[in-house]
Amino acid sequence: xxxxxxxxxxxxxxxxxxxxxxxxxxxxxxxxxxxxxxxxxxxxxxxxxxxxxxxxxxxxxxxxxxxxxxxxxxxxxxxxxxxxxxxxxxxxxxxxxxxxxxxxxxxxxxxxxxxxxxxxxxxxxxxxxxxxxxxxxxxxxxxxxxxxxxxxxxxxxxxxxxxxxxxxxxxxxxxxxxxxxxxxxxxxxxxxxxxxxxxxxxxxxxxxxxxxxxxxxxxxxxxxxxxxxxxxxxxxxxxxxxxxxxxxxxxxxxxxxxxxxxxxxxxxxxxxxxxxxxxxxxxxxxxxxxxxxxxxxxxxxxxxxxxxxxxxxxxxxxxxxxxxxxxxxxxxxxxxxxxxxxxxxxxxxxxxxxxxxxxxxxxxxxxxx
Numbered sequence: 001x002x003x004x005x006x007x008x009x010x011x012x013x014x015x016x017x018x019x020x021x022x023x024x025x026x027x028x029x030x031x032x033x034x035x036x037x038x039x040x041x042x043x044x045x046x047x048x049x050x051x052x053x054x055x056x057x058x059x060x061x062x063x064x065x066x067x068x069x070x071x072x073x074x075x076x077x078x079x080x081x082x083x084x085x086x087x088x089x090x091x092x093x094x095x096x097x098x099x100x101x102x103x104x105x106x107x108x109x110x111x112x113x114x115x116x117x118x119x120x121x122x123x124x125x126x127x128x129x130x131x132x133x134x135x136x137x138x139x140x141x142x143x144x145x146x147x148x149x150x151x152x153x154x155x156x157x158x159x160x161x162x163x164x165x166x167x168x169x170x171x172x173x174x175x176x177x178x179x180x181x182x183x184x185x186x187x188x189x190x191x192x193x194x195x196x197x198x199x200x201x202x203x204x205x206x207x208x209x210x211x212x213x214x215x216x217x218x219x220x221x222x223x224x225x226x227x228x229x230x231x232x233x234x235x236x237x238x239x240x241x242x243x244x245x246x247x248x249x250x251x252x253x254x255x256x257x258x259x260x261x262x263x264x265x266x267x268x269x270x271x272x273x274x275x276x277x278x279x280x281x282x283x284x285x286x287x288x289x290x291x292x293x294x295x296x297x298x299x300x301x302x303x304x305x306x307x308x309x310x311x312x313x314x315x316x317x318x319x320x321x322x323x324x325x326x327x328x329x330x331x332x333x334x335x336x337x338x339x340x341x342x343x344x345x346x347x348x349x350x351x352x353x354x355x356x357x358x359x360x361x362x363x364x365x366x367x368x369x
Contacts, residue, residue: 063170064161067177068154071200074142075111075150078120082112101146109146114196117143122196125189126361137189141181143198153200160207172267173207180206180260187255194366202252206260208236213264217301221270265305328364341368 079099084091092101092110101110118124121139128136144150165173184202212232215222222228240253329340332352337360340347346367352360 057169058166059169061162061165061170063174064157064165067161068157071142071144071150071154074120075144075147078112078116078143081120082116084112087113107146109148111144111146111149117145117198118196122198123185123189124196125193128189137182137185138178140185140196140198141178141200141203144200145198149199153204156204157200157207160204160211164207164211168268176206176210176260176263176267177203179263180209180256183259184252184254184256187258188249188252190251192249192251195362197249197252199249199252201249202256202259205239205253205256206263208232208239209257209259209261210264210268212236213261213301213305214268214270217265217268218270262305262308265301269302328367330360339364339367344368 076099079101082102083098084100084102085094085098088103088106090103092104094100101107102113104110106113114122118127120143121136122143123136123140124133127133144153161173161177164176181200181203184205185197188197188202212229215225215228215232219225236257240250240257242248244250328342331338335352337350337352338347339350339360341364348363348367350363
């Protein structure tokens with residue numbers, strides 16, 4: 001009876017081949033049929049097939065943890081250099097000794113003074129333009145204004161960056177992080193020229209922007225597309241809303257987000273699944289049509305983003321790198337200084353801790369803005 005069934009099966013296969021269906025015959029397994037049809041056997045075959053088909057390599061994330069450690073170490077160094085007890089009689093958490101924080105009225109984030117941050121490489125437009133210290137556009141993303149600042153940024157970096165590094169590798173994510181941070185610093189220096197700016201927020205927003213563009217350019221390989229898109233847009237909106245708060249440099253956020261969004265189309269493009277399927281087809285299988293590595297819309301987004309990135313580096317009528325000089329008249333009595341902006345006539349009285357020309361110039365810029 002079993003021989004008749006086997007012969008009938010061969011006859012049906014031959015008939016199907018004559019009708020134009022190509023069927024690949026494989027050697028039968030040595031195990032019995034009951035084992036192959038059992039749930040355990042099916043699960044074993046599924047695990048084997050999933051283990052064999054891995055279109056995207058998973059990377060070991062080491063760069064993001066290293067960046068986190070470097071940021072925390074630099075914050076500790078900035079507190080050591082700050083040495084609040086030596087420079088100020090009213091320090092917060094004096095039991096920390098040399099690592100105690102500046103007074104809450106001066107720095108509510110529990111961190112060093114602005115003078116210390118400026119010495120270590122904070123973004124100061126005056127220094128960048130007049131003294132050509134362009135390196136401040138990069139060094140400022142490694143400094144933080146306080147404990148709350150560094151903790152919030154590093155927790156966000158771990159949450160966002162590790163997954164991206166696992167999927168795309170340390171080279172692409174490292175470049176994306178640094179270029180996005182530079183883009184945030186650049187936009188901040190163009191439109192926010194008062195005071196100094198520090199923090200990795202621009203680079204973090206670059207990673208968020210890259211996640212959004214990666215979702216859009218690799219749209220076809222996601223299962224729950226709209227749920228992922230709405231969740232990501234909600235997270236981005238909440239983080240941008242934080243930029244409305246006082247003393248938050250939202251220009252750095254917007255610059256980093258825009259840079260990362262465009263870079264995501266360039267760095268994080270994925271081949272479509274059909275391309276991998278045809279590469280993993282068994283021998284003798286005739287694919288209905290050859291699949292290209294990427295879809296046409298992916299090429300369009302790639303080229304458009306690259307052009308916008310290059311165009312954004314060219315000064316236009318909307319922005320330029322020339323500093324607008326401001327001038328103030330000043331009169332000082334003890335530690336009280338009266339500044340009057342020549343451009344708009346505004347007058348303000350300030351209490352100075354020291355005769356720092358850079359600080360006076362910053363106050364003048366704020367008064368004239």
